[in-house]
Amino acid sequence: MLEIISKNNNKIKEAYALKMKKTRLEKGLFLMEGFKNLEMALAHGVVKTIFTSVPLSKVAEDIEVYKVNMDLIKKLASSKNPEGVVFVSEILKPRKKKNEYHKNIYLDRINDPGNLGTIIRSAAAFNYDAVILAKGSVDLYNEKVLASTKGSIFLIDVFYDDLANYKKSHKIIVSTIDKNSSPLSHLPKYDNFVLVVGSESHGVSEEYLHLADIKVNIPIDAKIDSLNVAIASGILMYHLK
Amino acid sequence: MLEIISKNNNKIKEAYALKMKKTRLEKGLFLMEGFKNLEMALAHGVVKTIFTSVPLSKVAEDIEVYKVNMDLIKKLASSKNPEGVVFVSEILKPRKKKNEYHKNIYLDRINDPGNLGTIIRSAAAFNYDAVILAKGSVDLYNEKVLASTKGSIFLIDVFYDDLANYKKSHKIIVSTIDKNSSPLSHLPKYDNFVLVVGSESHGVSEEYLHLADIKVNIPIDAKIDSLNVAIASGILMYHLK
Known part of the structure; x- marks a missing residue:
C-alpha cells in the first residue's frame, strides 16, 4: 500500500477538490467518509480511491488504496471526529427499469x-x-x-x-x-x-x-x-x- | 428608547453571557432572537429585555427595550442572518396541573x-x-x-x-x-x-x-x-x- 504524507500530493488535491459541487459534476465523482459507508460503497462497486489511516482488508485490484495519517484524513473528511477512512466514489446511477x-x-x-x-x-x-x-x-x-x-x-x-x-x-x-x-x-x-x-x-x-x-x-x-x-x-x- | 452602541455595555455583556448554560441556570434566563419568537414570548409574559435594531410597537412598561445596531444584534444572535431583534426571556415553567x-x-x-x-x-x-x-x-x-x-x-x-x-x-x-x-x-x-x-x-x-x-x-x-x-x-x- 502506497503512503501519502504531503497535503500537496496530487491525489489529495484531486480528492479535496471534490468538496466543490462544480468539480463533482465535472469529474462524476464524490467524496465520502467512514467505514460503514465504505463497506456499502464497495458492495455497490462504485469506489475509485481509498485514503485510510488503518490497515484495510483486501479490496478489488482496480481500486487505488493509499495510507495517510489522521491529519490528511481530517483535511478530506467533513465530520469533526472522522473514523480514519475517506474515499472517492462514482456518482450513483439509477438501477431500476x-x-x-x-x-x-x-x-x-x-x-x-x-x-x-x-x-x-x-x-x-x-x-x-x-x-x-x-x-x-x-x-x-x-x-x-x-x-x-x-x-x-x-x-x-x-x-x-x-x-x-x-x-x-x-x-x-x-x-x-x-x-x-x-x-x-x-x-x-x-x-x-x-x-x-x-x-x-x-x-x-x-x-x-x-x-x-x-x-x-x-x-x-x-x-x-x-x-x-x-x-x-x-x-x-x-x-x- | 435608550440606545446602546458599545459591545462593552453591561446589558450586552449580561445578555451575551446567557449563551452559556451555566449562566442561564444561575440567572433563570435565556436568550432568543426573531420577531415571531418575540411576539410569542410577549404573549407568554416572560420577556425581560429586548435589543432591537428597528422600531417596535409599545410593550409592557416593565420590559427594558434598547435600540442597538445590527453589529450588536449579530453578536447576540446565533443565526447567520438575524432579523434585527434579540431578547432575554425567563426560563419557562410548566403551566398545567x-x-x-x-x-x-x-x-x-x-x-x-x-x-x-x-x-x-x-x-x-x-x-x-x-x-x-x-x-x-x-x-x-x-x-x-x-x-x-x-x-x-x-x-x-x-x-x-x-x-x-x-x-x-x-x-x-x-x-x-x-x-x-x-x-x-x-x-x-x-x-x-x-x-x-x-x-x-x-x-x-x-x-x-x-x-x-x-x-x-x-x-x-x-x-x-x-x-x-x-x-x-x-x-x-x-x-x-
Whole structure:
C-alpha cells in the first residue's frame, strides 16, 4: 500500500477538490467518509480511491488504496471526529427499469442538507423505490447530505427528474398545509404513486400543484404553521408505504 | 428608547453571557432572537429585555427595550442572518396541573439540538401536553434547540422529570428497534400515556425499558439500522395522538 504524507500530493488535491459541487459534476465523482459507508460503497462497486489511516482488508485490484495519517484524513473528511477512512466514489446511477419505480417521493427544492439526507434515510427505511429531486434542491453529494443519509444513499435510487414525466403512470399526491385538502387518515393506498413534498419556506410550487391528483395534509394544531419537512415526509411515507 | 452602541455595555455583556448554560441556570434566563419568537414570548409574559435594531410597537412598561445596531444584534444572535431583534426571556415553567398531562413524550438523552427542537415542534403540532426530558439530554435553551422549535417552545410545556413518576398514572410506551415488540400499526389508542424515545446512538436505557407497559417498533427495511430519532418520534406521536 502506497503512503501519502504531503497535503500537496496530487491525489489529495484531486480528492479535496471534490468538496466543490462544480468539480463533482465535472469529474462524476464524490467524496465520502467512514467505514460503514465504505463497506456499502464497495458492495455497490462504485469506489475509485481509498485514503485510510488503518490497515484495510483486501479490496478489488482496480481500486487505488493509499495510507495517510489522521491529519490528511481530517483535511478530506467533513465530520469533526472522522473514523480514519475517506474515499472517492462514482456518482450513483439509477438501477431500476422505468416501470419498477412504484413508490416514490419527489422533493421540490429542499434546501437544508440535513432534511434531504434524513428524507433519503426514511425513504430507504420504508422501501421506497426512488427519491426524485426537482432542480433547485440542495446538492445530493453535499457532505452534510451524505452524512445524514447514514449510508442509505447506497440503498435507494436518488436522481433528478421532472415530475411531469410521472403524471400518466403514477398518482401524484401533493403534500400541502391547506386544511381543505384530504387529511392523511382519509387517504387510500396506491400501488404507483409519487408523493410530492415542497421546500421548507415555500411549500410545493404552483407548477407541481397543477399536476396533483390528490392534495393531502397532516392535521396539526392551528397555532403551529407547519411541521418540519423531514418529519412531514416521514409521516406521509410511513402511511403510503 | 435608550440606545446602546458599545459591545462593552453591561446589558450586552449580561445578555451575551446567557449563551452559556451555566449562566442561564444561575440567572433563570435565556436568550432568543426573531420577531415571531418575540411576539410569542410577549404573549407568554416572560420577556425581560429586548435589543432591537428597528422600531417596535409599545410593550409592557416593565420590559427594558434598547435600540442597538445590527453589529450588536449579530453578536447576540446565533443565526447567520438575524432579523434585527434579540431578547432575554425567563426560563419557562410548566403551566398545567399534574393531572392535566395526558399525552406526553419522554426523551432519554437526546444529544442533537436539531432533533430536540424538531421533536418539540412536532409535539406542539400534535397537541401533546408535555415534552419531558431525562437528565443527560442536550440543554433545552441551547440556541440551536430554540431555533429548531420555530417558536413552539412557547406553546407546549417542556421540563425535566423522572419517568418513574408517571408509572402509576400513565401507560408507558417505549419505542425500540426490536422487531419482536409490537409493530406500531397494532398499537391501540390511550388516553393517558408517556411515549418514551431514546438517544440517537444508544436507544432507551435499561432503566426505562424496565418501566415499559408496551414496547413498540416502526417496521423498517432490514438493511437500515434505524430511523432518525426525530422522524421516529414524529411518526409515533402522530399515531398516538
